[in-house]
Amino acid sequence: MTLSLTNPKFRARLWQGLLVVVLLVCLWLLVANLQKNLAARGVELGFGFLSGPAGFDIAERLIAYSAESSYWMAYAVGILNTLRVAILGVLIATGLGLFVAIGALSINPLVAWLCRTYVEVLRNVPLLLQLFFWYLSLAALLPENDAPLTLLPGVFLSKGGLSFPWWVDGLWEVPELGPFGMVGGAAISPEFLALLGGLSIYTSAFIAEVIRAGILSVPKGQSEAAKALGFSGWQQLRLIILPQAMRVIVPPMTNQYLNLTKNSSLAVAIGYPELVSVATTTLNQTGHAVEAISLLMLVYLTLSLLTSWLMARFERASRLKERT
Amino acid sequence: MNPPRAAGPTLAQSLFRGRLNTALTLLVGGLLLWFLIQFVPWAIGHAVWSADLQACREARGQGACWGVVSEKWRLILFGRYPFEELWRPVVACLLMVAAVLAIARREWWKPWVFVSALFAIVFSVLLMLGGFAGLSEVPTERLGGLSLTLLLAIIGNIASLPLAVALALGRSSDLPLVRAVCTTFVEVVRGVPLVTVLFMASFMFPLFLPSGMNPDVLLRVGVGLTLFSAAYQAEVIRGGINSVPRGQIEAAQSLGMGYWLTQTKVVLPQAFRVVVPPLVNSFIALFKDTSLVTIVSLFELFGSLRLALADPEWRPFYVEGFLFVALVYWVFCSAMSRYARGLERDFASARR
Numbered sequence: 012m013t014l015s016l017t018n019p020k021f022r023a024r025l026w027q028g029l030l031v032v033v034l035l036v037c038l039w040l041l042v043a044n045l046q047k048n049l050a051a052r053g054v055e056l057g058f059g060f061l062s063g064p065a066g067f068d069i070a071e072r073l074i075a076y077s078a079e080s081s082y083w084m085a086y087a088v089g090i091l092n093t094l095r096v097a098i099l100g101v102l103i104a105t106g107l108g109l110f111v112a113i114g115a116l117s118i119n120p121l122v123a124w125l126c127r128t129y130v131e132v133l134r135n136v137p138l139l140l141q142l143f144f145w146y147l148s149l150a151a152l153l154p155e156n157d158a159p160l161t162l163l164p165g166v167f168l169s170k171g172g173l174s175f176p177w178w179v180d181g182l183w184e185v186p187e188l189g190p191f192g193m194v195g196g197a198a199i200s201p202e203f204l205a206l207l208g209g210l211s212i213y214t215s216a217f218i219a220e221v222i223r224a225g226i227l228s229v230p231k232g233q234s235e236a237a238k239a240l241g242f243s244g245w246q247q248l249r250l251i252i253l254p255q256a257m258r259v260i261v262p263p264m265t266n267q268y269l270n271l272t273k274n275s276s277l278a279v280a281i282g283y284p285e286l287v288s289v290a291t292t293t294l295n296q297t298g299h300a301v302e303a304i305s306l307l308m309l310v311y312l313t314l315s316l317l318t319s320w321l322m323a324r325f326e327r328a329s330r331l332k333e334r335t
Numbered sequence: 336m337n338p339p340r341a342a343g344p345t346l347a348q349s350l351f352r353g354r355l356n357t358a359l360t361l362l363v364g365g366l367l368l369w370f371l372i373q374f375v376p377w378a379i380g381h382a383v384w385s386a387d388l389q390a391c392r393e394a395r396g397q398g399a400c401w402g403v404v405s406e407k408w409r410l411i412l413f414g415r416y417p418f419e420e421l422w423r424p425v426v427a428c429l430l431m432v433a434a435v436l437a438i439a440r441r442e443w444w445k446p447w448v449f450v451s452a453l454f455a456i457v458f459s460v461l462l463m464l465g466g467f468a469g470l471s472e473v474p475t476e477r478l479g480g481l482s483l484t485l486l487l488a489i490i491g492n493i494a495s496l497p498l499a500v501a502l503a504l505g506r507s508s509d510l511p512l513v514r515a516v517c518t519t520f521v522e523v524v525r526g527v528p529l530v531t532v533l534f535m536a537s538f539m540f541p542l543f544l545p546s547g548m549n550p551d552v553l554l555r556v557g558v559g560l561t562l563f564s565a566a567y568q569a570e571v572i573r574g575g576i577n578s579v580p581r582g583q584i585e586a587a588q589s590l591g592m593g594y595w596l597t598q599t600k601v602v603l604p605q606a607f608r609v610v611v612p613p614l615v616n617s618f619i620a621l622f623k624d625t626s627l628v629t630i631v632s633l634f635e636l637f638g639s640l641r642l643a644l645a646d647p648e649w650r651p652f653y654v655e656g657f658l659f660v661a662l663v664y665w666v667f668c669s670a671m672s673r674y675a676r677g678l679e680r681d682f683a684s685a686r687r
Contacts, residue, residue, distance in 0.1 A: 027512040034516065041543045048542045118349050119356050121363045135619075135668035136661045137626040140637050144657050273528035280630055287530055300538040307534075308527045315526035 045301070054298050061086070061302075067292055069284045071200055082293055089289030090310060096207055096285065097272040103211035104271060105264075108218025113248070115223055126219070133216035139277050141213055146205035146281045153201060156192035165196070173199040202283040206275065214271045221263045225256035258326075265322035269315055276311075286310060388648055400652040404659045407643035411660065414479015414639050416463075420471065424482040427459035431485050434459075439674060441681075456489055475553040479634040479642075481663065487635060488622040491560035492568075498561070499568035504598060506569065507576050517569070524566035529624050532563045537631040556628050564621045571613045575606030608682055615675035619668050626664075636660060 014021055049056055061082040068078045073091045076084050114126035133141070150170065154160050159169035165185045167174045174186040177197035186196035229252050237251040279287040290307040294300050344352065350360045381398025383390045386406035394400060404411070413424045434452040437443055463482065466472035478486070505517030524532070536559030541549055579602050587597040629638030640660045644650050 023510050027510050030513055030516065044543050044545055048544075048546055051546060117359075118344065118352075119359055119363075120346070120349055121367075122359050125363055125367070131669060132665065135623075135665045135672065137623040137637060137664055139626045139629070140657065140661055140664070143641075144654075144661075147653055147657075276528040276530040277627070279530065287528075287534075291534070294534075294538065301542060304531060304535055304539055308523075308531050311528060311531065312523060312526040 049301075052298070056301065058302055058306075060297050060299055061306075065293070066296065069289070071203065071284055082297075085289050085293065086286070086306065086310075089284065089286040092283070093272070093275055093285040096203065096210065096275050096278070096283070099207055100210045100214065100271050100275065101268050103207070104214040104218055104267075107211060107215035109222055111215060111219035112222035112226065115219065116226060130216045130219050133213055134220075138209065138213045138274055139280060142205060142209040142277055142281055145209045146202065149201045149205050157188070159188065159193060167193055169193065170201065171198065172201050173204060175199075200283070202278070202281055205281060206278045206283050210271055210274060213274070214267055217267050217270070218264065221260055221267060222256070224263075225260035226252055228259045229255045261322060261326050265319065268322075269318055272314055272318070273311060391652060395651070399655050401655055401659075403643070403649045403652040403656050406649065407640075407646075407656070410480065410639050410643045411636065411656075412480045413482050414634055415477045416479070416482070417471075417473060417477065420465075420473065423462050423465070423470070423473075424478075424480075427463045428482050428485055430455050430459040430462075431489055435489065441678075453493070456493065460486060460490065475551050476633075478553065480639045481636045483633065483635040483639075484622070484625050487557065487560060487625045487628065487633075488618070490557055491564050491621055491625070492618050494557075495561045495565035495568055498565040499572055500603070502565060502569035503572035503576055506573055521566045521569050524563055525570070529563055529627050530630060532559045533627060533631050535559065552631070553633060556631060556633055560621065560625070560628075564617065567617050567620070568614060571617060572606065572610055574613070575608075575610035576602055578609050579605045612675040612679040612682070615671055615678070619671050619675075622668060622671070623664065636663065 016022060016025075045056070063081060064079050065082045065085040066078050067085070069076055069085065069088050071092060072088045073095065074084075074088060076088045111126045111129055114122050115130065117123050117126070153168060153170045156169050156171045159167035159171075159174070162168055162173075165176045167186060167188075169192065171192040174193040174196050175198075176183060176185045178184070179195065179197075184195045186193045186198070188194075233251055233255065234247050237247040242251065275285060276287045278285045279291060282288070286307060290303045294303040297303070349356075351357045377397065378399050381394055382401055383394050383398055384401050384405065386402040388402070391400035391402050409418075409421070413421060416424050434455040437448055438452050461467065462470070463478060463486065464473060464475070502517045502521055505513045506521065508514050508517075533556060536555045537552060540555045540558070544550070583601055583605065584597055587601040592600065625635055626637040628635055629641065632638075634642055637660060640656050644653050644656055649656075
């Protein structure tokens with residue numbers, strides 16, 4: 012190889028070498044600063060502190076956890092809480108979005124207008140504002156703890172949340188009114204209800220747009236042909252249009268699911284104990300900012316990559332099978 | 336001549352053809368009517384417009400209390416900016432909006448317009464911060480409200496553009512190392528929520544800087560927002576670069592143009608058109624996302640509403656406050672999204 016700037020091969024190596032050197036120098040400077048700053052504060056870098064007792068309680072949890080459990084367990088509780096709201100949110104948002112998308116394409120102008128307005132309003136107002144609105148409204152409208160609203164036999168709604176019968180230690184328990192509110196069974200907090208509702212409604216507006224674009228991408232001849240064969244409106248949609256629209260819908264839909272998962276991090280503002288709120292509590296208690304935040308980012312990154320990978324597989328499966 | 340259009344169903348037909356359709360019309364129409372009958376008297380008829388707490392309390396349940404807006408508008412729009420200096424954020428906001436409007440006009444897409452708009456924006460930021468030409472310096476924690484939202488959204492979006500172009504070029508480059516670095520940055524940033532980036536900006540950035548150097552929280556959050564939006568814009572720009580036909584690059588190469596000349600004279604100018612509408616959409620997303628900076632205690636439009644509602648006397652009237660702020664966000668966002676859709680339509684028909 013001739014070492015001359017007119018040699019494209021040499022130039023390519025030179026540029027990349029320069030990039031690597033610059034990045035390494037930056038990294039070295041940052042790490043040096045970090046070490047000096049941490050030494051000045053008396054904090055040691057490392058993930059060892061995560062095995063120590065967390066010392067804070069988490070009200071909502073899907074696995075056994077107490078204040079004596081380790082920070083690792085606290086993170087696990089947070090991750091499960093994030094996943095719980097994300098998975099339920101994805102299901103509800105998809106259902107709602109499909110409904111709104113079909114409504115927006117309806118021949119009935121009143122229904123179409125209502126659905127388009129739903130999308131326009133919800134998409135153009137920040138999610139954080141909507142979450143707070145639902146949270147404050149729930150707090151204001153729900154009945155007091157000692158006078159719960161009976162939705163179904165055994166299902167009660169009050170400021171303490173939604174209580175419903177559930178297995179407790181292997182026994183089927185129906186909640187009852189105790190001196191300070193509902194006792195027994197399982198309960199969902201108002202924070203969770205507000206977060207789930209807010210996230211699902213906000214995302215459903217985006218999903219409705221995705222599905223609408225997908226349905227419109229299917230040529231009109233397809234539904235006309237189906238009609239000529241005697242398919243009913245619902246059959247046309249289910250058997251002819253949606254399967255073909257799926258190919259256009261899946262990639263942007265993946266994005267929306269990821270957005271919903273990432274947006275669940277806003278729960279930290281209304282006090283639902285998901286991943287970010289566990290991480291900030293950890294940070295405030297231990298001062299290990301670098302570790303707490305890196306771990307937080309790593310979890311989200313893993314979730315994102317995992318979802319993209321799953322959806323890529325699904326996309327391959329739903330791709331048009333053409334004659335070879 | 337266009338072929339005659341088939342006559343569509345009349346309004347009455349589209350409303351009342353079929354049993355299900357008629358039922359839907361009646362249901363939705365009834366709901367809308369009920370909503371109007373409830374909402375209009377509440378929002379207008381029985382509403383209290385002045386900042387009169389007593390009247391608001393009496394009208395509770397029957398009329399809206401817009402008094403919360405008349406009482407707190409200064410906090411909501413301009414944060415805790417010193418009262419006697421209020422003209423500065425007002426002028427800065429008008430200037431920023433004017434600059435963005437000027438950039439938005441397609442007949443004015445000329446380099447000198449862009450440069451002067453950029454100057455206007457930089458000037459309005461300096462005007463708000465002060466500390467020169469006899470203007471008193473205003474501490475950044477006094478900035479807030481709509482003026483802070485505009486400032487963060489505009490700075491975050493414009494400062495990120497050069498970085499976004501570099502990342503996009505890097506990701507579509509032939510050099511494997513450059514591509515790897517750019518891809519990693521873009522995917523990592525797009526894989527994590529903005530909240531974590533903001534936490535990083537407010538808790539981690541100071542640890543990585545030389546001791547004694549402690550930039551203001553506004554600057555740190557601004558840098559965080561810029562890096563975040565750069566990753567999203569980079570993907571948009573990469574899409575534009577990919578849409579330029581391969582033949583264009585080959586033609587440039589056969590004319591003897593090098594890499595930089597090809598990119599700046601052939602690829603980027605053609606990518607520009609495709610890229611503007613989705614860039615406006617990413618602007619909208621960032622505009623809404625600036626509301627998250629309240630989590631790291633910077634009080635922009637939504638944050639200052641919460642400050643205003645921390646006042647226990649006005650707290651019960653949160654619905655009115657929320658409606659007002661939601662309206663402000665809605666006006667800005669829907670105007671921008673209408674603009675983006677218009678551009679998209681025009682470009683699509685120009686291509687045909």
